[in-house]
Amino acid sequence: MVPQLLFLLLSVIALLGAGMLLLRRDPIDGALALVMTMVALAGLYLQLVAPVIAALQVIVYAGAIMVLFLFVTMFVRRSEEHGPLHRNRPVFGVALLVAALLFGLLANVALRADLSSAAAAGSSADLRAIAEQIFSADLFPFELVSVLLLVAMVGVVVLARRGEES
Amino acid sequence: MREYILTLTEPGQLLSGVSFGLASLLVMVASCAAVLGVIALNGMFLVWWERKVSAHMQARLGPMTTGYWHGWLQSIADGIKLLLKETIVPLLVDKPLFMLAPVVIFGSAFMAFVPIPWGEHLIVADLNIGVLYITAITSLSVIGVVMAGWASNNKWSLYGGMRSAAQIVSYEIPVGLAMVPALMASGTLSMQGIVESQAGGFWHWNLFAGGPFTLIAFVVFFIASLAEVNRAPFDLPEAESELVSGFHTEYSGMCFAFFFLAEYSEMFVVSAIASVLYLGGWQCPLGLSLIPGPLLFLAKILFLVFIQLWFRWTFPRLRVDQLMHLAWKVLTPIGFVNVFGAALWLVLI
Numbered sequence: 001m002v003p004q005l006l007f008l009l010l011s012v013i014a015l016l017g018a019g020m021l022l023l024r025r026d027p028i029d030g031a032l033a034l035v036m037t038m039v040a041l042a043g044l045y046l047q048l049v050a051p052v053i054a055a056l057q058v059i060v061y062a063g064a065i066m067v068l069f070l071f072v073t074m075f076v077r078r079s080e081e082h083g084p085l086h087r088n089r090p091v092f093g094v095a096l097l098v099a100a101l102l103f104g105l106l107a108n109v110a111l112r113a114d115l116s117s118a119a120a121a122g123s124s125a126d127l128r129a130i131a132e133q134i135f136s137a138d139l140f141p142f143e144l145v146s147v148l149l150l151v152a153m154v155g156v157v158v159l160a161r162r163g164e165e166s
Numbered sequence: 167m168r169e170y171i172l173t174l175t176e177p178g179q180l181l182s183g184v185s186f187g188l189a190s191l192l193v194m195v196a197s198c199a200a201v202l203g204v205i206a207l208n209g210m211f212l213v214w215w216e217r218k219v220s221a222h223m224q225a226r227l228g229p230m231t232t233g234y235w236h237g238w239l240q241s242i243a244d245g246i247k248l249l250l251k252e253t254i255v256p257l258l259v260d261k262p263l264f265m266l267a268p269v270v271i272f273g274s275a276f277m278a279f280v281p282i283p284w285g286e287h288l289i290v291a292d293l294n295i296g297v298l299y300i301t302a303i304t305s306l307s308v309i310g311v312v313m314a315g316w317a318s319n320n321k322w323s324l325y326g327g328m329r330s331a332a333q334i335v336s337y338e339i340p341v342g343l344a345m346v347p348a349l350m351a352s353g354t355l356s357m358q359g360i361v362e363s364q365a366g367g368f369w370h371w372n373l374f375a376g377g378p379f380t381l382i383a384f385v386v387f388f389i390a391s392l393a394e395v396n397r398a399p400f401d402l403p404e405a406e407s408e409l410v411s412g413f414h415t416e417y418s419g420m421c422f423a424f425f426f427l428a429e430y431s432e433m434f435v436v437s438a439i440a441s442v443l444y445l446g447g448w449q450c451p452l453g454l455s456l457i458p459g460p461l462l463f464l465a466k467i468l469f470l471v472f473i474q475l476w477f478r479w480t481f482p483r484l485r486v487d488q489l490m491h492l493a494w495k496v497l498t499p500i501g502f503v504n505v506f507g508a509a510l511w512l513v514l515i
Contacts (some may be wrong), residue, residue: 001283028316029263032263032309032313050294051293051294051298052295052298053300054302055295055298055299055301055302056298056302058302058303058305058306059298059301059305059338060300061421062306062309063302063305063306063309063335063338064303064305064310064335064338066309067308067309067312067331067334067335068331068335070309070312070316071312071328071331071332071335074312074316074324074327074328074331075328102445126294127295127298127355138449
């Protein structure tokens with residue numbers, strides 16, 4: 001009874017945050033709503049007995065990435081300029097199409113996935129198991145992702161520097 | 167936790183005959199009350215202590231009249247004053263965010279107390295990801311600071327919030343890196359497990375486990391955690407001389423008191439983490455068990471808090487560029503070298 005209620009509460013909070021992110025016109029409000037969603041998702045991970053993922057979710061998404069979003073939004077903000085809603089048809093139509101495609105893809109994955117085995121694996125996934133997975137079985141993809149991130153970082157620095165010189 | 171509650175409900179125990187659900191509820195309420203009590207007492211004591219320390223460092227006496235003996239009643243009087251003051255909400259603030267910000271900050275400070283081990287069995291909940299949990303919870307407080315800065319609709323508050331966002335995100339990296347050598351030496355993330363691995367005298371502490379590397383890691387952790395909790399010389403988000411009071415300029419009464427309590431309990435929490443990670447937590451420095459663990463733990467925490475106060479009244483505030491330079495070009499590289507050095511030391515020696 002209590003777990004179901006908690007699940008319901010967390011899901012409602014997560015969906016509420018996602019909805020507010022889309023509907024609020026003030027970008028800061030939107031970013032804070034997304035923080036709400038992230039924290040609620042961390043709660044859902046806790047319910048799935050995946051405390052490490054939950055903690056990392058809060059540290060990385062709510063604590064670091066969203067703070068950077070907020071920082072940048074505050075930095076580039078023009079007062080009294082909330083940005084007009086994109087009501088012109090072509091953009092709106094394309095956005096709707098992409099959203100529908102993404103939703104279809106996610107729904108397809110969610111319906112096909114065997115959730116019972118995933119939940120069972122999650123319950124034993126403590127930090128040691130995750131570390132062993134990353135540093136032995138999945139070492140190559142893991143290092144590949146690090147290299148990709150490094151390339152992206154160097155690229156950002158180069159682009160920022162180029163703007164400075166001209 | 168579950169076993170503990172079950173033993174409490176056995177016949178002859180404190181809660182004999184009470185159902186499991188009710189017993190867990192009672193234990194939760196009691197734990198929350200205990201943590202709140204610690205936060206309130208700590209806040210009152212540190213306010214008084216900070217005023218006394220600052221006064222003596224400047225050849226003054228500080229509060230002397232309230233309560234006759236060295237003004238010991240001063241912070242209780244201040245607390246009552248704050249409770250009785252009206253909470254003024256300026257007209258043009260974003261009201262929901264404005265009211266939510268102190269709740270977020272205080273909530274994160276409050277929740278950080280959960281996995282702190284006070285003694286062998288004295289802990290709210292021994293989480294097996296204790297250190298990760300504390301990092302996660304304390305990283306949420308910056309959201310509250312940014313909310314307060316934004317919602318106040320005041321340029322000083324906004325600058326304070328932005329400075330805080332940049333500062334805390336930057337300093338999270340050296341803090342995290344400086345935790346790693348201790349975690350490697352103890353081989354666990356559970357706060358209680360880390361303390362237990364340092365039993366038997368100060369030469370078993372993690373401070374000395376990795377040769378020079380853990381010593382440096384401790385110093386890096388201490389410096390970076392000062393920036394994490396916005397203490398001087400890293401108090402740019404609330405710099406009184408330029409930003410009035412930064413992100414909490416517009417707050418008054420109890421809302422302001424929440425910011426204050428959160429700041430002092432964050433000072434306490436980072437000192438507690440430092441002493442758990444590197445100074446053996448509640449273990450006795452000489453390996454004896456004459457003095458109760460909680461008292462030893464408190465003494466270590468208060469010693470580190472005293473160094474924080476000492477720093478505040480000794481070093482001038484950094485500039486923004488110096489702050490970023492220190493985080494990215496000094497502390498982070500040292501942190502990386504330390505992780506490798508400590509790992510080599512632990513494997514080879």
